[in-house]
Amino acid sequence: GAGVSQSPRYKVAKRGQDVALRCDPISGHVSLFWYQQALGQGPEFLTYFQNEAQLDKSGLPSDRFFAERPEGSVSTLKIQRTQQEDSAVYLCASSLHRLGEQFFGPGTRLTVL
Amino acid sequence: KNEVEQSPQNLTAQEGEFITINCSYSVGISALHWLQQHPGGGIVSLFMLSSGKKKHGRLIATINIQEKHSSLHITASHPRDSAVYICAVRSGETSGSRLTFGEGTQLTVNP
Numbered sequence: 001g002a003g004v005s006q007s008p009r010y011k012v013a014k015r016g017q018d019v020a021l022r023c024d025p026i027s028g029h030v031s032l033f034w035y036q037q038a039l040g041q042g043p044e045f046l047t048y049f050q051n052e053a054q055l056d057k058s059g060l061p062s063d064r065f066f067a068e069r070p071e072g073s074v075s076t077l078k079i080q081r082t083q084q085e086d087s088a089v090y091l092c093a094s095s096l097h098r099l100g101e102q103f104f105g106p107g108t109r110l111t112v113l
Numbered sequence: 114k115n116e117v118e119q120s121p122q123n124l125t126a127q128e129g130e131f132i133t134i135n136c137s138y139s140v141g142i143s144a145l146h147w148l149q150q151h152p153g154g155g156i157v158s159l160f161m162l163s164s165g166k167k168k169h170g171r172l173i174a175t176i177n178i179q180e181k182h183s184s185l186h187i188t189a190s191h192p193r194d195s196a197v198y199i200c201a202v203r204s205g206e207t208s209g210s211r212l213t214f215g216e217g218t219q220l221t222v223n224p
Contacts, residue, residue: 031210042117042199042214043156056211091156098210099143099203104156 004105006092012111013082021077021108025094032075033102034067035091043091049075050098082112116140119200119215126222132187134218136200139181146212147174147185148199156199159185190222 005024013019025032031050035043036059045059051072060067064082069075079086089109093102118137126132136145147159160167160174162183167174171190176183187194197219201212 033211035212035214040216042201042216043212044214045211048211059211093156095210101158101161102146102212103158104148106153106155 004092004094004103006090006105006108008108009106010109010111012113014113015084016081017112018078018080019082019110021079021090021110023075023077023092023094023105025073025075025092026096026103027073029094029096029103030072031095031098031100031102032069033093033095034075034077035093036061037089037091037107039088046077046090079110082110084112086110087112115215116213117200117202117215119198119218121218122216123219124221126190126220128191128222128224130190130222132190132194132220132222134185134198134200134220136183136185136215137181138183138200138202138213140202140204140213142181142202142204144203145176145183146201146203147183148201150197150199150217152196159198187220192222192224195221 007022034046037043047067048056049069064080066078089107091107092105095102120135144163149157171188173186197217199217200215
């Protein structure tokens, strides 16, 4: 595709609900990153994939957060038993290779009530 | 102290003014990015640089590796430049590819 796409763009969840956020990277991009951006803050790293391998998940805030990229293309970030502090914009970025320029998707704004 | 510090946090300018946003970092890096974020969340990469200076249109980015400092300049600013500008660094190659972000500079350019 022309760029990185994410869906849904907006998600409202009740506290305790599970959510799944999808990222479609630019075709052929090997590296995929997830970031979390709280209101008024800069993004913070969550996790990184190279193809289907999750090479770094040190930024995931708790074991309620899980990410996968089973075929090395589309990635899903899953949050179980959502809490109010999970409310943020979740950004996905992809790059052609590990050290390349990162291209960002529009983000998914998650609001947990 | 954050690894990436930006100044100022907020900046208001009149159309046509020359604008400078600063970024200081405390870690060894392999590259520094300047990003632009408009309301609604979309992030656009403006520059990726590891040394010297880059120019694109009215935007200029410089980096001084020894001083661990970078600047983003906007010449002849325009209201459409109003956005949040974010500095992000990628640590040394052995540390993976994650970006560490500053908190952003909110720029407002008035007509």
